[in-house]
Amino acid sequence: MMTTSLDMQTLTTCVQTAALAPSLHNSQPWRFQIDGGTVEVFADRGRQLEVLDPSGRELLISVGAAVFTLRLAIGMQARTPQVIIFPDPARPELVARIRTSQVTTPSVQVRDLAAVISSRHTNRRPFMNAVVPADVMEQLCAAAAHEGATLTQAGAVTRDAIVGLAQTAEARLRAHGGYRAELGQWTQPRPHRRDGIPPTAYGPWDALEHLPLRDFGLVHPYPQRTAARFEAHPTIAVLATEGDTPAAWVRAGQALQRVLLTATRHHLATTPISQPVEIPAVRDLLTDPATGRTAQMIIRLGYAAPAAATPRRPLTDILESGQP
Ligand SMILES: Cc1cc2nc3c(=O)[nH]c(=O)nc-3n(C[C@H](O)[C@H](O)[C@H](O)COP(=O)(O)O)c2cc1C
Known part of the structure; x- marks a missing residue:
């Protein structure tokens, strides 16, 4: 099996894609760290909604959505992401560690889902009276x-x-x-x-x-x-x-x-x-x-008229590189 980790620049682009994930109130409660060919995804507790989400359940659902999006982005770079969820019990804020060395060809499924990451938006408009097949x-x-x-x-x-x-x-x-x-x-x-x-x-x-x-x-x-x-x-x-x-x-x-x-x-x-x-x-x-x-x-x-995109925080706010 061929192994070569993705470089920093490619992983930075993957992180930018991951940040398009949905989150509670668009709180974007995530941080990323790139170290060698590995990306770590952290929960940002400073962005937790204390009243609505005291347990942090929806915060972790949001981070999970970002992890899935990151997996797709890495998949599109011809790697099989190797994901460990909560890899270090002593650091509960570290939600996922993803290695990117295993070379692969992106599957049709990965390509199909990755193709719509930037066009998925939460739609709060009236939907048509049509049945979902x-x-x-x-x-x-x-x-x-x-x-x-x-x-x-x-x-x-x-x-x-x-x-x-x-x-x-x-x-x-x-x-x-x-x-x-x-x-x-x-x-x-x-x-x-x-x-x-x-x-x-x-x-x-x-x-x-x-x-x-x-x-x-x-x-x-x-x-x-x-x-x-x-x-x-x-x-x-x-x-x-x-x-x-x-x-x-x-x-x-x-x-x-x-x-x-x-x-x-x-x-x-x-x-x-x-x-x-x-x-x-x-x-x-x-x-x-x-x-x-x-x-x-x-x-x-x-089915409905398309919804508009919501903003995202700049990469400099969510990405750290190398050792903390
Ligand atoms: C855990 C979670 C809970 C959410 N709850 C609601 C909700 O109750 N009502 C709603 O309209 N949108 C809800 N959303 C959608 C977010 O508001 C939306 O993802 C965010 O504003 C970013 O916009 P986007 O999805 O268009 O990228 C939720 C999203 C997540 C991940």
């Missing part, structure tokens, strides 16, 4: 399974229950003063801001408040925002993992990004929805007692 849904479920998670499309009854639970969750969150303050911090428009959610990504206001969409315009509304009618019967799927440990959260993040990119490749719009899983009592209702699988994320899927 069964074979596409099967591929999304297979994408989650490939990463050791499960994706289950909610049937009509479960979907309505989830919408109801999400509305309850959203109402409870909004009533929490800390929630509004935190949301305000991550949606405060500032010139040249490179993180958080800009008004261009809020999407229109759901006039009937029927869908479980997070209202990013709650604290800093903007006058041009229009109201719209959203789809009456959203397609919703639940991403779940066996276990609910930090390693399971990283796994969920990798699965989330694999599902989102597979969906993008099939021209589907996607919205990760996390309010129902942010309130423990509501989350318990989404956990299947028969399998013990824990819900990690709800994903809304459908």
Whole structure:
């Protein structure tokens, strides 16, 4: 087997690609370090949302999504990434160590998913009243399974229950003063801001408040925002993992990004929805007692006008090179 590690410049480009991953409130809670042909991915606890995400579960889902994207970027450089999750128990902030020496030819799957990394955006617009074809849904479920998670499309009854639970969750969150303050911090428009959610990504206001969409315009509304009618019967799927440990959260993040990119490749719009899983009592209702699988994320899927990209922090903020 041929082995040659990737050089610093190539790995720097891979890190830049990895940073296009989705993250809670676009917090981008990651840091990278390149050392020889190895990349280490760290959780940046300074960017954790203390009110919404006290356990750091969504932070690690976000970092997991970046790890998956990094794997694809390395795959595109004709290497099989060798990934160890939490390689050093004494350093829990070190989420992944990835070696890049094993030479390979990028598979069709890697090429297909890598091709849509920069066109995947969270879409908060109304989706068309069109059904997601069964074979596409099967591929999304297979994408989650490939990463050791499960994706289950909610049937009509479960979907309505989830919408109801999400509305309850959203109402409870909004009533929490800390929630509004935190949301305000991550949606405060500032010139040249490179993180958080800009008004261009809020999407229109759901006039009937029927869908479980997070209202990013709650604290800093903007006058041009229009109201719209959203789809009456959203397609919703639940991403779940066996276990609910930090390693399971990283796994969920990798699965989330694999599902989102597979969906993008099939021209589907996607919205990760996390309010129902942010309130423990509501989350318990989404956990299947028969399998013990824990819900990690709800994903809304459908067809819609394209959404705009959100900003990313500069490489100098997220990348360190050599020994710390
Ligand atoms: C763990 C996690 C939770 C998220 N929760 C929500 C959510 O509840 N509602 C929502 O509209 N977007 C949610 N998102 C999407 C992020 O807001 C989005 O990824 C981020 O703003 C960056 O934008 P992009 O996905 O368009 O690149 C979530 C993403 C992650 C990774």
